[in-house]
Amino acid sequence: MITIDDLTHIYPGSRKVPARTAISGLSLGVREGEFVILSGPNGSGKSTLFRILCGLALPSLGRVSIAGFDLFAQPAKVREIMGVVFQSPAVDKHLSVAENLAIHGDLYGLSGAEYRSRREEALSWTDLADRLDQQVSTLSGGLARQVELAKVLMTNPKVLLLDEPTTGLDPVSRRNFLDALHRLQKARGMTVLMTSHVFAEADDVDRVAIMREGKLLAYDSPKALKAMIGTEMVVLQAKDTEGLAARLRAEMGLAVRCIGDEVRLEETENGESLPLLEKILDRYRPEVLSISIKQPGLDDVFVHVTSRAVPDHALAIDLKRTGS
């Protein structure tokens, strides 16, 4: 449904600032009806990719096709079938909920009975029914986001792009927003590409793409990604992180990594962690502040993947499987 082919984007430099490569040779595909999360540290090129995908910027090189249309040659065709939820709300805060929906209807050519039935449908899952005449600025963050999503879904998009849509929401509103999004995505068979930092959001999606420095580092199902770093890991906090890591490597031959103030032993087979933990405690007890066994989550995958140097040929996982 979305095919990104060898995309490169270089921001022009000026006398003081050198040109900067935001995306370099990125290829990625999203299949029809798939829910994909795009993730990466700040400055990884996510936002640039998002701007290109919603047609606001043109890349230096490469092609993007959405639903079979060339995004750069036929942007108008793509706009008709695409819905976009931006990080900063694209609603007019000084207008009421109803007025915002009406403008959106006008922009997408909905009118009369069709507009009314679509609006009803779009509002059915929200808590906005009795707030239609309220100005958006007076709504809570969670409700304002609902306006945004209701507005975008009113036009029945085939492809939905979301840029960190849950930023600034409390955990309950975030959960509600995502539940609604997942339910509607399934019911309508929408293709969804969402950028996000929050890995609690990523566990029930189809695939997760992780970017760094404009390159795709990993792209697979959450399960496969978690399997990448072994099934369990031992995480230590020590008085002297680097020192202990060096000793573990030298004296016990363990492949540990230092990430922040933690020492991690990632690729541990199931069942081996506990004996290992005991062994480490036996030998280094005075050095250790805390030690635990952890089931890897997607945030661990993220840390694992993005904290190592970018290799020329990405990771050992199968990047060939990115076609849609």
Add this chain to the structure above:
Amino acid sequence: MSALIRVSLSLAKREFTRFIRQPQRVIGTVAQPLLFWLFLGAGFAGSFRPAGMEGVSYLEYFYPGVMLMMMLFASIFSSITIIEDRDAGFLQGVLVAPVSRLAIVLGKVLGCTSIAMVQTLIFTIAAPFLGLNLGFGSLVMLLMGFVLTGVGFSALGFLLAWGMKSTSAFHAVMMVFLMPLWMLSGALFPLGNVPQAMKLVMLANPVSHALIIIRAPFYYGPQVLLADPHYLTSLAVTIAWAVLCLGLSMARVNKRERGVAAA
């Protein structure tokens, strides 16, 4: 075509709704030119004796000039909201919608023009007190002058504001650029005895032509105006100016930021 009109009107309506929800903005924009007119009019009344204009008081002379100022400033300073629209995020939602880029420009321009019209029409109530009686035909001509001026200069504002990051830069540029154009248009004082070079500037100044199509209906009916080459020239220039600014604005919106070929 109908989509273009529907989208433009929908966006223009939004512009207008936002305007009337801010009463301070309404009062401020009407009161400022009114004070300007009364104070300057009172101050210059005694010394205003241009040749060939006996019987015209300065208040009367300056009246269409203030109307022009209201149209000009109200429409240009309303189009500044494009910067707010971008910062607040509303604009990006419009840009990704399947709408003609011209509709995005027209929505803003028509909204700003209607805002400026409301203010200027309130001011038109003063006409009878100056002994200026507008017939129906002249009123229509005057309104047409307002619309054309509003469209041309809102589009200019749009064009200038599009690339700007802050509203304060916009104010600064407008003051340096627009004030002189307005002063040299003949709005403030007649440009009868000015040097030849100045006349050329005047001729090239779109604001002078806008002034002519706003001032003339107060004195002549439509038949006279539409037969007068002077008026027709100004009308043509004002229309051409509006079309030019709209076209350039549309090209600006159409232009997407592009990555460069190599670092």
